[in-house]
Amino acid sequence: MKVYVNRKSVDVLPGMTVKHALVSAGLFKEMESSKKVYDEWGNELGLDGALSGGMKIYIKSAHSQTPHSK
Amino acid sequence: MKGPAIKRGLFVCVAGVLNFVTERIKEKTLHFLLKILLKSGMIRQEEAKMKKREAVFCSVLVFLLLTTFAWCQQAEIRILHVNDFHGFAEPYQPFGSDELLGGIPYLAARVDELRKEKPSLLLSAGDMIQGNNWANLFQGESVMEWMNEMRFDAMVVGNHEFDFGQEVLKKRISEARFPILGANVEGLDALKPYVIKELKGVKVALIGIVTEDVPISTLPLNVAGLRFSGPVETAEKYAGELRKKADVVVVLSHIGFPADRVLAEKVKGIDVIVGGHSHTKITKPVSLEKTLIVQAWEHGKALGVLDLLIKDGKVIGFEGHLEEIRPERGKEEKASLAIMKKYKDRVDAVLNERIAEAEVDLDGENVRKRETNLGNFIADIMRHASGADVTLINGGGIRTSIKKGEVRIKDVYSVLPFDNYIVAVKLTGKQIREALEHGVSAVEEGEGRFPQVSGLVFKYSPSEERGSRIKEISVAGRPIDLSGEYTVATNDFLAVGGDGYKAFGEAIKSSRDFSVVGGMMKGEKVVYSGSGRWLRDVVAEYIKERKRIAPKTEGRIVEIR
Numbered sequence: 001m002k003v004y005v006n007r008k009s010v011d012v013l014p015g016m017t018v019k020h021a022l023v024s025a026g027l028f029k030e031m032e033s034s035k036k037v038y039d040e041w042g043n044e045l046g047l048d049g050a051l052s053g054g055m056k057i058y059i060k061s062a063h064s065q066t067p068h069s070k
Numbered sequence: 071m072k073g074p075a076i077k078r079g080l081f082v083c084v085a086g087v088l089n090f091v092t093e094r095i096k097e098k099t100l101h102f103l104l105k106i107l108l109k110s111g112m113i114r115q116e117e118a119k120m121k122k123r124e125a126v127f128c129s130v131l132v133f134l135l136l137t138t139f140a141w142c143q144q145a146e147i148r149i150l151h152v153n154d155f156h157g158f159a160e161p162y163q164p165f166g167s168d169e170l171l172g173g174i175p176y177l178a179a180r181v182d183e184l185r186k187e188k189p190s191l192l193l194s195a196g197d198m199i200q201g202n203n204w205a206n207l208f209q210g211e212s213v214m215e216w217m218n219e220m221r222f223d224a225m226v227v228g229n230h231e232f233d234f235g236q237e238v239l240k241k242r243i244s245e246a247r248f249p250i251l252g253a254n255v256e257g258l259d260a261l262k263p264y265v266i267k268e269l270k271g272v273k274v275a276l277i278g279i280v281t282e283d284v285p286i287s288t289l290p291l292n293v294a295g296l297r298f299s300g301p302v303e304t305a306e307k308y309a310g311e312l313r314k315k316a317d318v319v320v321v322l323s324h325i326g327f328p329a330d331r332v333l334a335e336k337v338k339g340i341d342v343i344v345g346g347h348s349h350t351k352i353t354k355p356v357s358l359e360k361t362l363i364v365q366a367w368e369h370g371k372a373l374g375v376l377d378l379l380i381k382d383g384k385v386i387g388f389e390g391h392l393e394e395i396r397p398e399r400g401k402e403e404k405a406s407l408a409i410m411k412k413y414k415d416r417v418d419a420v421l422n423e424r425i426a427e428a429e430v431d432l433d434g435e436n437v438r439k440r441e442t443n444l445g446n447f448i449a450d451i452m453r454h455a456s457g458a459d460v461t462l463i464n465g466g467g468i469r470t471s472i473k474k475g476e477v478r479i480k481d482v483y484s485v486l487p488f489d490n491y492i493v494a495v496k497l498t499g500k501q502i503r504e505a506l507e508h509g510v511s512a513v514e515e516g517e518g519r520f521p522q523v524s525g526l527v528f529k530y531s532p533s534e535e536r537g538s539r540i541k542e543i544s545v546a547g548r549p550i551d552l553s554g555e556y557t558v559a560t561n562d563f564l565a566v567g568g569d570g571y572k573a574f575g576e577a578i579k580s581s582r583d584f585s586v587v588g589g590m591m592k593g594e595k596v597v598y599s600g601s602g603r604w605l606r607d608v609v610a611e612y613i614k615e616r617k618r619i620a621p622k623t624e625g626r627i628v629e630i631r
Binding site for chain 2: 010011012013014015016018020021023024026031032033034035036039041043044045046047048049050051052055
């Protein structure tokens with residue numbers, strides 16, 4: 001199952017979570033520095049959130065703008 | 071319209087002004103008539119005063135009747151919702167955060183306050199009973215006790231509700247004093263497709279829909295004999311039927327926010343989707359087509375509040391928000407606090423339970439530089455559990471040792487503190503070799519990537535260049551076939567490329583068409599994925615069954631000097 005982390009595609013198994021996508025993209029450590037994960041509509045996601053095929057997620061500083069507003 | 075409060079305020083203002091004007095006109099007229107009657111001597115002064123009081127009383131009565139009539143035309147209800155609680159009963163500090171959030175005593179206190187304001191439903195969008203120790207060690211019984219105490223009105227089954235197997239799930243459902251829904255699940259009669267609740271004359275239909283990916287996100291045995299239909303076709307079937315019976319149609323969904331959006335766009339007749347699964351923090355309701363979508367993040371860190379204004383069987387206004395739950399001393403709801411503490415004490419007792427005797431020291435100190443008996447032991451258990459040919463894990467995932475003597479569950483949890491689970495994929499001999507090369511490539515630095523293995527033996531030379539250190543590999547006593555295919559068990563962290571392992575990711579990438587065949591998940595390359603059961607619990611159970619353990623090193627990893 002392909003998902004996109006900051007526009008980079010990664011492959012994960014069904015049942016895997018946001019955390020897995022971040023590990024796969026080599027970005028998990030960034031979460032230690034108060035960064036957060038958002039979906040393509042700008043909603044924050046929990047690290048244990050389920051992924052779905054084609055999902056686009058973004059890791060960024062909590063105060064920066066999200067890619068799209070709702 | 072922004073919300074019901076604005077509409078109600080406007081109405082009261084207009085009614086008040088009209089009443090004031092009417093009253094002034096009536097008062098003037100009455101004053102004039104009474105003056106004539108007094109002058110003509112037809113009534114006395116006392117009688118005039120009494121008539122005036124009667125007129126004022128009638129005026130107030132008319133105002134109250136008008137207001138009551140208007141209220142009868144519309145009703146306001148409140149939906150309180152949580153999702154993906156996963157047994158997080160105590161407040162905790164989320165990864166990367168510096169503040170405590172959540173905690174059932176504080177969540178419950180806020181629910182109580184909000185319930186007092188309006189007729190309310192308390193709903194859960196699934197994944198409640200599995201997750202951390204507070205839930206797992208009791209297979210969700212603790213969570214169900216709390217939910218009963220909280221008087222939940224309904225819940226949809228989440229994919230993780232299946233993680234303890236169907237018998238446990240049936241037991242949890244039988245304990246629940248509220249309906250547990252699953253309209254798209256066939257084969258489990260205890261799940262109801264929907265329920266209709268009535269709040270002050272408003273009929274609210276609640277349909278439960280869970281992700282159809284359950285069979286590929288839990289162990290296949292947990293869903294044996296069950297069939298999961300598509301969310302859209304299920305919602306179409308029930309929303310149409312229930313639209314005729316209820317004023318408000320709510321889908322309690324455990325399919326994730328992206329799928330909720332599809333549902334809202336494709337299915338007519340749904341007023342509200344109360345969602346879960348994707349752990350999405352929707353701070354304000356999302357309005358799509360004529361459907362509102364809400365979701366309250368995860369772990370009881372937030373409570374969703376959605377107020378609906380209903381008139382003539384239609385939702386004509388709404389206001390919704392999330393309330394983050396923060397622990398505040400003195401604000402605990404007592405019953406939830408008692409349940410939290412009761413099971414916390416039991417968690418401590420279970421973790422202290424003696425489960426076996428170790429006849430030797432179990433070495434978790436040297437797992438980043440050589441074969442150890444603890445590394446072998448865990449790798450063997452993983453191979454056994456998944457039925458794989460070999461196991462390859464990162465030594466860094468093993469965090470400490472266990473001394474010879476009594477073994478308690480907490481010792482196992484200290485060795486394997488991460489929420490990892492077993493995954494098995496098909497790798498070629500060449501990919502296994504590449505993985506091992508990567509594993510020994512930083513042995514000098516003592517990095518966590520150093521492998522611990524089962525089912526294979528390999529020799530390596532640390533003095534050689536990185537990438538050329540592996541000298542011999544044999545699987546089941548035979549030299550590895552570089553073009554042959556082997557099933558390899560690992561943990562989910564390595565499976566997605568953790569510690570720099572690429573081989574598993576390549577296999578996952580090339581795997582297509584996940585499906586369940588004969589009770590097992592089958593992709594082209596993925597043969598096992600035990601996401602519902604932490605590795606530490608698999609290991610603890612294995613040890614508990616054996617009673618005495620004495621794992622050895624046996625020359626699986628040979629260093630050539």
